[in-house]
Amino acid sequence: MNPQSIFGDLLQTQYQIWLLKGFLVTLEVTVLVIPAASFLGFLTAIARNSRWRALAWGTASLVSLLRNSPLLVQLFFWYFGASAVLPDGVRDWLNDTHVAVLFGVPIEWPSYEFVCGVFGLVLYSAAYVSEEIRAGMRGVPKSQRYAAQALGLRPVQVFRYVILPQAFRISLPTLMGQYMNIVKNSSLTMAIGVMEISYASRQVESVTFKTFQAFGMATLFYIMIIAVIEVLAQFLQRHFPVAGARR
Amino acid sequence: MDFTIIRSNLAYLLWGTWPDGPIGGAALTLILSVGSALVSGVLGLGLGVALAMSSQRLRIVLTAVLGFFRAIPVLMLIFWTYFLLPLAFGIDVPGVLSVMFSLSLIGGAYLSHSVYAGIRGIAKGQWEAGLSVGLTRGAVLRHVVLPQALRMMLPSFINQWVSLIKDTSLAYIVGVGELSFLAAQVNSRTMVYPAEVFLFVGMIYFTICCGLDLLARQTLRRHEGRAR
Structure with a gap:
């Protein structure tokens, strides 16, 4: 078979711009979801360790529900289901265009x-993040807590200055793995019509029939983002080594 | 909440138009899951052993290839196989097969790492003891190292298979009539109770995933009981 028919020539500039725009949307989703999911996941991890049984049990079952059903179905649920439940006023507001001006720059x-895609992805990822953080907290030796209490620290101080910094270092590698998953999972938002890079590549493919170039560029973009996170992970792990690693 | 829509579409969601038409719905989801779980298990085991037994240079090449599969979204790989396999080989590949193919590759890539880690986690002394009683390297691996390593690896196999089950929903994107696809179809046909439809479908997935998890835990406990 003639390889020319698979590889062919490069995409025209117009289509490259489509892909680039998709790449930017993927970046936007990632940049929004990572901090939000981290924060929510952190709160969830604390809630699951709560002394109030109902709170601990409630969050545990929510986390289990989110982790054991497909993200795609969850996105459909939020996209189609939530709009049926939301009050008309809220739904209209969400569907309307609004422009905010921040430092003289109009932001649409x-x-x-x-909004739905980011929301669904934040909830799904937070469930995973909370598990990593919990595992990190469990990894801190009990003696650390006792030692801190013996020094007269209050419970909040024990948590803030002794448990948390060590838990953070322990969970760092798996946490970065979850951030990579967020990038990869953002591809599913195309199913509800978010024009991110997978959506764009599919669109370019169906217009130009240049399958190899369209999917090739999208794949490269993903590998680029993952590689950047990997480098960042290595850097962070060097700067925040696990304290008192077994000698 | 009004679940009459579920009742009137229950059979369709569970097995599609079968036996009059092709099998679909939750039944197809199960077929996709079992098929790709088996292939990914075999692939993961084979590649993991290859990683553990190969020379330094081969291992670097293998790690890079496997790293590629772990770096790209499952969705992207489904696109590649669905649109490119027919182009490259000039044959018609059914959507179900191309989805199974992608899921197996990704699952295998992830599993090979846990298998490799499991084999490396077995103490050197086990290898030395096996070799010193005259077994070949292959025999030590088969009879001494793998049985111990596999028991340690079971939880990561289960985790991977649970995400496989969830990832079968991506077949929706290329129009394979599994559970998510039929749910979206039912939803767009009626457009009245989307929350109920997707809640119900989510619960089906939840049941399958949790069922697998429970089963695995029980097997593990029974095994440990016997080992003692």
Whole structure:
């Protein structure tokens, strides 16, 4: 078979711009979801360790539900289901265009699909992040807590200055793995119409029939983002080594 | 909440139009899951052993290839196989097969790392003891190292298979009529109770995933009981 028919020539500039725009949307989703999911995941981890049984049990079952059903179905649920439940006023507001001005730069309110996609992805990822953080907290030796209490620290101080810094270092590698998953999972938002890179590549493919170039560029973009996170992970792990590693 | 829509579409969601038409729905989801779980298990085991037994240079090449599969989204790999396999080989590949192919590759890439780690986690003394009683390297691996390593690896196999089950929903994107696809179809046909439809479908997935998890835990406990 003639390889020319698979590889062919490069994409025209116009289509490269489509892909680039998709890449930017993927970046936007990632940059929004990572901090939000981290924060929510952190709160969830604390809630699961709570002394109030109902709170601990409730969050545990929510986390289990989110982790054991597909992200795609969850996105459909939020996208189609939530709009049926939301009050009309809220739904109209979300569907309308709004422009905020920040430091003289007009910022447009994102599309309803985008809001739903980010929301669904934040919840799904937070469930995973909370498990990593919990594992990190469990990894801190009990003696650390006792020692801190013996020094007269209050419970909040024990948590803030003794448990948390060590738990953070322990969970760092798996946490970075979850951030990579967020990038990869953002591809599913195309199913509800978020025009991120997978959506764009599919669109370019169906217009130009240049399958190899369209998917090739999208794949390269993903590998680029993952590689950047990997480098960042290595850097962070060197700067925050696990304290008192077994000698 | 009004679940009459579920009742009137229950059979369709569970097995599609079978036996009059092709099998679909939750039944197809199960077929996809079992198929790719088996292939990914074999692939993961083979590649993991290859990683553990190969020379330094081969291992670097293998790690790079496997790293590629772990760096790209499952969705992207499904696109590649669905649109490129027919182009490259000039044959018609059914959507179900190309999805199974992608899921097996990704699952295998992830599993090979746990298998490799499991084999490396077995103490050197086990190898030396096996070799010193005259077994070949292959025999030591088969009879001494793998049985111990596999028991340690079972939890990561289960985790991987649970995410496989969830990832079968991506077949939706290329129009394979599994559970998520039929759910979206039912939803767009009626457009009245989307929350109920997707809640119900989510619960089906939840049941399958948790069922697998429970089963695995029980097997593990029974094994440990016997080992003692």
